[in-house]
Amino acid sequence: MAGLALVVFLLVRSANCAFFDLTDVDDPLSLLWHTKDSITPPKSSCSVILDDGTSITGTCKHKAQCLLSGGQVHFNGQCGFFTTCCTQKTDCSRKTRSKVSHFTNPDSIVTECEYVVEAENDNICQMRIDFETFQLSPSERRPLPPINPTNQVYHRICRADFLTITPKTYYTSEYFCGNNDNQHVYVHLNKQRQVTLHMHLANRNLTQDPNVIPNPRWKIKITQLECPGLSNFFTKHKNFNAQTDFKLLAPEGATQYFMAQSGRIRSFGFDGATQSEYISGLNYSIAFKINPRVNCIRFTTNYITLRQSLETADPGFCIDYLFIPELVTETTDVTNYDSKVCSRLVTVPQTPQIFYSHGPGPFLIHFVSQTSFTEAPLLNLVHAFDINYEITSCN
Structure with missing residues (x-):
């Protein structure tokens, strides 16, 4: 009897007990024939x-x-x-709160891969994303409807492979593709407390697109940066990193921020290849760290070809352009239209072009590409820029 009582006791302890009000049920015995819904799925x-x-x-x-x-x-x-x-x-489907983290490609190619970085404390106001290695299929030129053989309108998009970064703030590009080795972007946080990096790759087993590279690779470093915040006895975090992070913070609204005295800026996706162009619909700012002992930036082009108007009445008007305040040029090969820089230099390698930006306040330039464009027949130009800069003193 003692053994039987023990079995009954264990059965009662393991049973799921509940009270059911069957007054509103059409079939009070439905629980007997619909047992699957009452079983918790694995x-x-x-x-x-x-x-x-x-x-x-x-x-x-x-x-x-x-x-x-x-x-x-x-x-x-x-x-x-x-x-x-x-x-x-693999780093796919990972979530982290680390101060510094890395998002790297898995050993085997997948079609979707997502990496989430959560702010480690309430003072995180920016995240700097460094593309240490970033090699995806380049952007593609696609026709926009309606189809017009004589004057077709196009746009350039990331189609086969691309990275998206959310939240999208201050006109930061929504898509990144092509070769972006050693590029970087800043994400400015407001109420958002996490940044999501989502990688989409074309299925290499199905696609026959010659534009698709066989082995996409990436290694992306994400650094959380703190802004100075209020500190008191009750705060959970007391700005331990704000002092060291302060010099790394980009000016509000800047997508890229270059802190070295000299360096190189280039359009996203460009590596000198035939199809490696920037995409349509860009509008972002590039900032440079100022030095109180200098008063200008000297730019020397490695390559620059940005779209210009095809209208004969205005052959030099920049459709896509770098807006450089207080622009001064040394040559006539770079179009200067109200501080807008664009060029149509078809020789490769190009002759280096030199221009300056004089002006007070922060050093800041803007890049703009239109959402659509037309191109002249047989005009095979790679639209991109690759420019060396030097922060210096000008007479």
């Missing part, structure tokens, strides 16, 4: 906190099934008694 997804604080999403699998798939087994109790949390050796 959990299919799980999450694991790694040693560096990164959170990665996994799948509930049997241990043997996980190991056969090349995954890593984690016993964290989220998947029940017979399964484990199985994660793959």
